[in-house]
Amino acid sequence: MASTKEYREEDLPAYTPMPWSLKEIRDAIPPQYFVKDTPRGLSYLARDVVMAAALWYGATFIDPYFKSAEAASVLTPVGAQVARWASWGVYWWFQGLVFTGIWVIGHECGHGAFSDHKIVNDVVGFVTHTLLWTPYFSWRISHHRHHSNHASMERDEVYVPKTREDLGIPDEKEGVKIDYEEYFGDTPIYTMYMLIRQQILAFPAYLLFNVSGQKHYPKWTNHFDPNSILFTKSQRNVVIISNIGIAAMVYGVMYFSNAYSFAQVCKYYFLPWLEVTHWFIMITYLHHTAPDLPHYRGKEWSFQRGAAATVDRNFLGWQGRFFLHDVAHYHVIHHFFPKMPFYHGPEATKYLKDFIGEHYAYSDQPVFTALWESYNKCQFVENEGDVLFYRDSEGKAVRRPADQYMVKKTKAE
16 A cells, blocks of 8 residues: 655755865775776776677678578568567667777776876777767866866766755745646656657767756857867867867768668668767666765765765676676766776775665665666755755655755745
């Protein structure tokens, strides 16, 4: 039977931000987990490249075989077509995962976690990210600022929550009821459309238009303008290098489309790349968006509190661990120590979890269920307060700041 208990803010679990310094947390983790092994990192990259090449080569047999008279006689013409597109579906799924793993290697390079040698990080990162339509140096700069300011309402670069004011929702006052249906009365079909749009377009939209970034940035803020507010004067040249890489990709796609047809480019490359954008956005969105994760304003924010405001997830089980290099399974430790190599994440997380206890967040909820719930439950945060939690489409939260962090509601006049 459904619960009929009345929702009251004071009944919510109270949250007190973590008290430890970053040094105290680092000292709790053995030093060997901070050591980078360049040959080991290169072996993971080589593995990914070999898998991508093998899948690509295998895909060259799909159309010739299933369009052949032999396939039609064995499977029937209709069966051959079904098997043909099912085979392409298998290729797209696994090649998308492999491409995402290669992107993750570039992400490691951007943090300097791949190698102790800067030239190795930059060459590997530039090549892998450029091949997957990411302006390596430009994105590295803004991503570093995200890590440096995560969960800060004033300074974070991405997934900055909207406030009541942003959505035009009035502040709650005692005795005054707000009709949230007026603001969030979308149908499930429309919500699904918006969610799919996010998964496909969010990363290009962020790079091109600063979507989900800080709202106080100028209107045309993007990752391709060397004079953007995102970059300093000393960073302009590497932004230009990133742009040259993307321009080379444009030329390459045009060349191969003319040589082999655009349809072939789509089947072998573009559709797996779309999966990269989907997985990347889904992973990062679910890392940073959950009803029980805090955001901070002002003096209550610190680097380590922001790092703890992320969640590890069992993302696609063994496929997420193998193909995606544990990027989703052990993301919390990555936010605390971005230069730690990903292959040390599992062991280092055990020590982190033991030290910070209840401040470590983990979820084994199926990730597509989590995506739907987070998208619906994480709507906005309050205009005021230094410790904040998302509210859903009924204005309800699942957690509240401890009493000393609460903002007192004003009485209706």
